Amino acid sequence: MTTTTRYEPYVGDALADDAEFIAGGTDLVTLMRGGLRRPTAVVDLKAGDLSVGVTTTEDGWRIGAGTTLAMIEEHAELIAGAPVLSQAAAQAATRQIRNRATIAGNLLQRSRCSYFRDEDIPCWLKGGTSCPARSGLHEHLAVVDQGPCITTQPSDAASALVALGATVTYDDSGSSTTVLVDELLAAPSDDDRRLHRLPHGAVIQHLDVPRPNGPSVYLKAMDRAAWQFALVGIAAVRHDDGVRLVASGVAATPYCLVVATEALDGVWTPDRIEAAARAATTGFEPGDRSRYKLPLVQALVRRALDDLA
Ligand SMILES: Cc1cc2nc3c(=O)[nH]c(=O)nc-3n(C[C@H](O)[C@H](O)[C@H](O)COP(=O)(O)OP(=O)(O)OC[C@H]3O[C@@H](n4cnc5c(N)ncnc54)[C@H](O)[C@@H]3O)c2cc1C
Numbered sequence: 001m002t003t004t005t006r007y008e009p010y011v012g013d014a015l016a017d018d019a020e021f022i023a024g025g026t027d028l029v030t031l032m033r034g035g036l037r038r039p040t041a042v043v044d045l046k047a048g049d050l051s052v053g054v055t056t057t058e059d060g061w062r063i064g065a066g067t068t069l070a071m072i073e074e075h076a077e078l079i080a081g082a083p084v085l086s087q088a089a090a091q092a093a094t095r096q097i098r099n100r101a102t103i104a105g106n107l108l109q110r111s112r113c114s115y116f117r118d119e120d121i122p123c124w125l126k127g128g129t130s131c132p133a134r135s136g137l138h139e140h141l142a143v144v145d146q147g148p149c150i151t152t153q154p155s156d157a158a159s160a161l162v163a164l165g166a167t168v169t170y171d172d173s174g175s176s177t178t179v180l181v182d183e184l185l186a187a188p189s190d191d192d193r194r195l196h197r198l199p200h201g202a203v204i205q206h207l208d209v210p211r212p213n214g215p216s217v218y219l220k221a222m223d224r225a226a227w228q229f230a231l232v233g234i235a236a237v238r239h240d241d242g243v244r245l246v247a248s249g250v251a252a253t254p255y256c257l258v259v260a261t262e263a264l265d266g267v268w269t270p271d272r273i274e275a276a277a278r279a280a281t282t283g284f285e286p287g288d289r290s291r292y293k294l295p296l297v298q299a300l301v302r303r304a305l306d307d308l309a
Contacts (some may be wrong), residue, residue, distance in 0.1 A: 015201040021045050023066060024100035026093075027109040034084030035119040036110075036126070046102075054078065060211040065104035065204040069157070070095065072103060082209060084216035084235050088160035091220045094227045104204040105211045107158055107168070107184065108196055109149040112229050113141060124149045125193050139289040140231065145251040146285065147187050152249050153195055154179055154229050158185055159254040160218050163235040163246040166209045172202035181207070187252035195252060217307045219300045220248070236304035241264050243308065245280070247297060259283070260301055268309040275304035 012184050015021075019041040022028050031037040041302065051064030056077045072078060073090040092098060092106070110116070122128035131149045133141050142150040147175040161181040165284040169178045186197050198204065216237040222228040233248030234257075243264060245257040263279035264272050283295045 003080075003288070007268065009198060015043065016041060017200065020041060021203065023050070023102040023105040024068065026097050026101045027105060029277070031110060036116060037118065045203065050203075057208065061209045061276065063103055063207045063209060065206055066102050069093070069098035069101045069103065069106060072157070073098060076211075081211050082164060082216060084158075084163060084218045084237055085160040085209065087218040088235060089154040091218065091222075091233075092156045094146065095096040097227075103157060103207060104168075106155050107161075107181065107204075109154055109199065111149075111195060113149075113151045114152045116151065125151060127193065134287065135287070138287045139227070139292075140249075141287075141290060142292050143286040143293045144255060144281075144284045146255075147189065149188055149193075149252070150251050150287075151188070151195070152229075153185060153251065153253050155254075156218065156230055156233055156248055159233055159235040159246040159248040160216075161207065161242045162254040162256070163211065163226050164209050164212060165244075166207050167205050168204055169202045170198060170202045172199050176205070177202075178208075182254070185253050211237060212237050214238055215308050219302050219304050219307075220301060221296050232293055232300060234297070234300040234304045236308055238299075238308045243300060243305070245304070248282075250284070250293060250297065257297075257301065260291070264305065268305070273302060273305040274306060 018039055020039040022030055022042045046066060050066035052066040053064050055062045069089040069092055073086050078086045083249045113127055113133055115121045116125045124131045133150050137151060142152050166181050167178050168184050169179055177187055178189045182194050218235050220233040223231060230249035234245045237244045243261055245260050247255045247257055257280045259282040260276040260280035264276035277298045281297050284294055
């Protein structure tokens with residue numbers, strides 16, 4: 001039986017191994033309904049003092065962990081100053097889900113691989129010994145940096161936050177820790193089969209997003225117009241020291257397209273943009289069914305760089 005309790009600061013100290021926090025519930029409830037999580041207790045963060053809303057800081061914005069994707073999508077200053085983030089939020093899921101889904105929950109959501117989501121398939125990510133997707137239905141899965149599992153990171157906002165250089169601050173047993181979003185999110189390993197490295201019982205308090213001094217954009221390819229995870233997404237942010245390009249839908253983490261950035265090398269001519277787009281998929285190793293993602297990455301990089309030029 002699952003009990004629900006209200007979040008009190010530092011309750012994490014006492015969070016049992018088989019307990020879970022819940023915020024908007026759009027991922028956790030789905031996992032519980034699917035028989036993939038059976039927590040004995042659920043601690044409701046929204047009933048506690050979880051911070052909600054976007055505030056302006058000296059060098060950017062602070063986003064409370066309980067801020068919904070819809071609030072980020074509609075925030076006028078973010079739309080003007082960091083459109084990559086508001087666009088990534090706006091293109092996630094559906095309006096109904098974005099009204100509930102929080103930014104912290106979005107970063108911590110579990111894999112969307114259909115094998116992982118099937119209770120009856122003991123895939124590697126659920127503690128099994130092998131990844132059935134590799135020789136099976138892998139058209140939505142990773143095409144680069146593949147480990148023992150070929151899941152992708154499902155969050156659109158994650159790529160935008162990595163491209164912006166955002167940090168996450170979490171509370172763990174009363175002490176506060178700040179890490180880059182890029183460090184919080186990680187590929188699953190034998191020791192930790194999650195897509196992030198938040199300590200068990202820690203509660204994300206807020207994110208800090210530095211204000212970029214150049215334009216930015218998030219482009220997403222889906223196989224239908226709404227309610228769909230990214231086949232490929234590209235977050236592009238122009239900074240003083242160059243452009244940061246981060247891809248969704250290609251790896252278990254937001255994937256930095258460093259080779260493309262190097263090929264552009266700050267020269268915004270059509271030839272160099274074309275060279276950067278072609279270089280974007282260097283080192284990618286798609287499966288038979290996911291090969292189509294390579295021209296998609298190149299096309300979105302080309303469009304994103306054209307937008308920012
Ligand atoms: C049909 C559908 C389509 C979707 N499409 C997309 C999409 O296209 N792009 C996309 O990015 N996402 C998509 N999503 C995912 C959705 O955005 C996430 O489910 C949502 O953001 C999770 O937020 P939540 O607040 O509901 O999290 P919850 O379900 O409440 O929690 C998720 C996890 O985060 C943990 N958690 C939540 N908040 C905190 C906190 N402050 N501190 C510590 N732990 C915390 C919970 O313990 C749980 O493990 C889709 C979801 C659905 C159902």
